[in-house]
Amino acid sequence: MTDTDKGAARPRNAAEPFGTLAWDEFRLVKAVADARGLPAAAAALGLDPSTVFRRLKQIETALGTPLFERHRTGYTLTPAGEEIAALADRLANDITSVTRRIVGRELTPAGELRVTTNDSLLVHLLTPLFARFAVACPDIRLEVILGNQALNLSKRDADVxxxxxxxxxxxxxxxxAARITWALYGRAADYPEPDGIRLDDLLAAARWISLGDTLSGLKAVKFVASRVAPERIVYRVNSVLGLGEAVEAGLGIGHLPCFIGDARPSLTRLGPPAPEFGTDLWLLTHPDLRHSPRVRLFLDFLAEExxxxxxxxxxxxxxxx
Incomplete structure (x- = not known):
């Protein structure tokens, strides 16, 4: 038997294909599994769908087995695909964990710091503080990610x-860091003498603005839903910042955090602050990052400001x- 014959007769090690997959291939399979389709997976990876389709076919060819069943409703993992996706999850968690620990052991406060918050906090409270921090700590570069959803700090979607x-x-x-207090606000031009206004009169006759369903868990939103007649709610918006703009434009009255309402000279309080609507303001990070010099410096600076x-x-x- 020739050497060539020996090579052809040798059975292929079933584990070999796994050794040929790079991390990018695992990441691609995981993205398709998470998105259950190519367009969303391609957007998450920063690729076009045709590239994702071609690379997925190459991976399946290398493994010798399909990883997904293609349906009109989307991509579903096969048993083999479930194993690859699970392995990709474990690899991603291991990589993120090691990265967090390394960042947590950095010696000097320098580099990029990713911060997530929402638009109303950024515009009315945090931007001036971030500017002061940038002057005080020029070696730290801030990247701000806006959104009300909770990003996964365990996967380092953000550091703070x-x-x-x-x-x-x-x-x-x-x-x-503080307790955010809310109050009821209207346009000052519409309510030149707010001290004598009764809440019952406002409930009966005023035009109201409320936050949308995505923020229905807020206590101020629950108050409006339970106390204000539906026909008196003339405008809804899914942003506290947008609600402040609407009150200032004269669309109606609405509850706002005091740090937003009081910062607008054209608005006036229509009642005292309502402590029962308040929420705590938290500065948060992952346990692995709390001893990182840049994270600690940033949190200490913000807490003081x-x-x-x-x-x-x-x-x-x-x-x-």
Whole structure:
């Protein structure tokens, strides 16, 4: 038997194909599995769908087995695909865990810091603080990710989360920086003498603005839903920042955090702050990152700056100059 014959007769090791897959291939399979289709997976990977389709076929050819069943409703994992996707999950978690630990052991506060928060906190509170931080710590570059959804700090979607919540995730650590107080606001031109206004009169006759269903868990939204007649709610918007704009435009009255309402000279309070609508302002990070010099420096800086503005945030005085 020739050497060539020996090579042809040798059975292929079933584990060999796994050794030929690079991390990018595992990542591609995981993206298709998560998205259950090519367009969304391609968007997540920054590729076009035809490239994802071609590379997926190459992976399946290398493994000698299909990883997905193609249906009109989307892509479904085969048993082999489930094993590859599960392995990809474990690899992603291991890579992220090692990265977090390395970042947590950095010696000097430098590099990029990813911060997630929402638009109303960014515009009315945080941007000036971020500017002061950039001057004080020029070696740290901030990347801000806007959104109300909870990003996965365990996977380093962000390094720090600044959130208004009464129930911060158990998987994160941090500090309560202040209590965000809410009050009812209207346009000052429409209510030149707000001190004599009764809430019952506003409930009966005023035009109201409310936040949308995506923020229905907020206490102020629940109040409007339970106390204001549906026909009196003339406008809904799924952004606290957008609600402030709508009140300022004269569409109606609505509840706002005091640090937003009091910062707008054209608005006036139509009642005292409502402590029962308040939420805590939290500065959060992952446990593996809390000892990172840049994370610790950033959190300490923000906590000190927010403490100086606590009375304003909690509705006890006018905004700082």
């Amino acid at each position: 989360a600044i959130r208004a919540t009464d129930q911060p995730p158990d998987t994160l650590v941090g500090r309560r 927010i403490a100086r503005r606590r009375d304003f945030i909690e509705g006890n005085r006018a905004p700082p100059a």
